Amino acid sequence: MQAMQQQRQSAAPGALAAFARFVLCGGGVGVASSFAVAGLSSWMPWALANALITVVSTLLATELHARFTFGAGGRATWRQHGQSAGSAAAAYGVTCVAMFALQRFVEAPGAVVEQVVYLSASALAGVARFAVLRLVVFARNRSEGAATARPVCVPEGHVLTPAGAAGFCRAA
Template structure:
């Protein structure tokens, strides 16, 4: 019965969302994977269209794909709605503004900073922005609908299904 094709998946009890550590690892893996794929796509596209247009297309596409992946696999939710996509896109904008501000501050304080210092500041800011994005997505965008009581009902249903 484990692989019964007649099983109606929509009737199955919802599963418990992954814990914080598992979610964060998935967030890094899926986000990093989409980032690497985006980088390769940008290289391919920029040979055929202006860089700014290629970057815009890749940014929009990668944000949509990452939001889908994060909703389903990172946070254990259903497909994200339009408002979820908009909120996730806004987190990307905030991360961009944060990393840009970090670099502007660096160049104000140390106008002739070397590439190692620049990369250290950029990667640190990017890491902090990513942690903030993860927290916002987990606690706001993809928070379990219905709160703790809904989670308790899901666990109770799973216990009944498992016992049966």
């Protein structure tokens, strides 16, 4: 019974549930990051503030995604942090290009316009990041769980049903 509960807890959520969790975790971190970048950019160049916040928010978001979004069942590994950092670097590039384009084409954008552009670029990059995290970074966890599952031997002539599975499972 306890093993069954642990298996349910560590099972990866479906794509829709994972995306909803991704939006909740990543979006929450992204909104907080946008305000942090705006605050820090009054003390240092915007690109540096964005880089600093991107590093911190990527570490935080990767941990949240490992524990909650993709059902990895624990803390993110160094490999996952590294792979996640690659997708975050691309997101950083997208937000920088968007903000530099805004500065180039709008003489004096207000804070609201800057936030809209930054959050829009972050959302676009976020959708791409979701795909990378789900299909690459945390995909191994799902296949590792499937690869370590033990086969169930069913006597000839019997049909295995979920209700009858316990009767056929024997310790090896």
